[in-house]
Amino acid sequence: MMNGEIPLSSFATALMTAGDLDEGTLCPEKLVSDLMNGHATDFVYNTLSLSDRRSHGVFFSGASWAKKILAGRDLTGWQRFVDPSVGVGDLLLEVCRSLPLNKTANDTIKDWADRLVAVDLRKSFLDIAWMRVQALAFHRHAAEKGQSNKIIFKELPDNFLVGDALEIDLQLTPNDCVVMNPPYQRIQAPENSFAGKGKRSAAALHLEHIIRTAPPGVGIFALIPDVLRSGSSYAKFRMELTNLINLISFEPFGAFGTQADIDVAILVATSKAPEEVFIEPDPEVCNELCVEEFFSVSVGPVVPHRTPTNGKLCGYLTAKNAAVGEEIKAASEFATYNCRIERGPFVIVRRTSSPSDKKRARSTLFSSREETLVENHLLILKPKDRKISTCRLLLNVLDHERTDAWLNHRIRCRHLTVGAIKSLPWIAD
Ligand SMILES: C[S@@+](CC[C@H](N)C(=O)[O-])C[C@H]1O[C@@H](n2cnc3c(N)ncnc32)[C@H](O)[C@@H]1O
Known part of the structure; x- marks a missing residue:
């Protein structure tokens, strides 16, 4: 044996x-x-x-x-x-x-x-x-x-x-x-x-x-x-x-x-949804803009095994195929889920995230202008001006250690919410 x-x-x-x-x-x-x-x-x-x-x-x-x-x-x-x-x-x-x-x-x-x-x-x-x-x-x-x-x-x-x-x-x-x-x-x-x-x-x-x-x-x-x-x-x-x-x-x-x-x-x-705790505004970031001014934020709509698969064939981004910190220029996986399709460019952020993780907002840039399906484990942040350069600025914000501190303060448990990401201060160094 x-x-x-x-x-x-x-x-x-x-x-x-x-x-x-x-x-x-x-x-x-x-x-x-x-x-x-x-x-x-x-x-x-x-x-x-x-x-x-x-x-x-x-x-x-x-x-x-x-x-x-x-x-x-x-x-x-x-x-x-x-x-x-x-x-x-x-x-x-x-x-x-x-x-x-x-x-x-x-x-x-x-x-x-x-x-x-x-x-x-x-x-x-x-x-x-x-x-x-x-x-x-x-x-x-x-x-x-x-x-x-x-x-x-x-x-x-x-x-x-x-x-x-x-x-x-x-x-x-x-x-x-x-x-x-x-x-x-x-x-x-x-x-x-x-x-x-x-x-x-x-x-x-x-x-x-x-x-x-x-x-x-x-x-x-x-x-x-x-x-x-x-x-x-x-x-x-x-x-x-x-x-x-x-x-x-x-x-x-x-x-x-x-x-x-x-x-x-x-x-x-x-x-249940993670509990969000109210935090006093940080005097340093008070009156600053937040992510929502520049990006619309949503949850990826594809729930594998539940979303019908009779849609058209499109690129498909998942937590598995989108490496953290990378730029994806073209989708590597395809699927036919029949649900909302997103057009790039946009940034995706993993919803799973814990206070014990080094980086809370683990992100990937999707720089293609193709229509794409996005899995439910990911948040989608679409620049309102549709520019890749704005996405790159966002990556800096998400990577900033003040963002980690802010999210740790705001969310105690292991999932980032649309609300938290929308109100994340837009930190410009
Ligand atoms: C208490 S038994 C229960 C099995 C089954 N759920 C049931 O109700 O009969 C626990 C099972 O967990 C498996 N196991 C132990 N450690 C594990 C681990 N780290 N990951 C996955 N399975 C594990 C064991 O091989 C065993 O089959």
């Missing part, structure tokens, strides 16, 4: 031994019931040592916790469902029990591949989770539509990512719903963490990462250690969180289970 990975073939062998997988003649009912009833969990628990599982927080929710987390929730309003530490997929599986079915099981699987996002350190877990999701699709098509098909498992979708959830930018967008039961072991907190210094619960850091990177309007369902709800050592953590989320409920639910002897709580919330 390399890097704690379990070869998928041994999981397949285990299913075969149980009589579920048989040279392509697959019986969905038997397969799905074994996949659903804890077979995958038993297999992982029997394959990995308890110490390995403890050091990486490998304790799965199982169907009963998954049901408790999502019980009675109307999931119809959410577009994508994101589990940033997916394990073998218990939470996403529960979500899939209520997602609509398409015409055929294969169509449903294609749709779910777009609507589910999963991350885990171990690819083998992602493989198993995706296998279970597909088995459920076949099962539901058989049970609800009387369609019986042989299962042919598809490749892992692009949204199933091997990686560290604390590092990955999940590119969350409004209407995403995060469902999570993160690892609980204690790990070193990064500087400026809401959870404090030293070794803290990994669950706190995982939740914090999601909340800091989520734009307003993201749903959050989290099964986390109860100490985060009730412990005095997490009082500051709770206070910081509630500045960034609308808390719907945060209830204790008792002991998680035998192997993980820990009390848990379920948090239900939605992320």
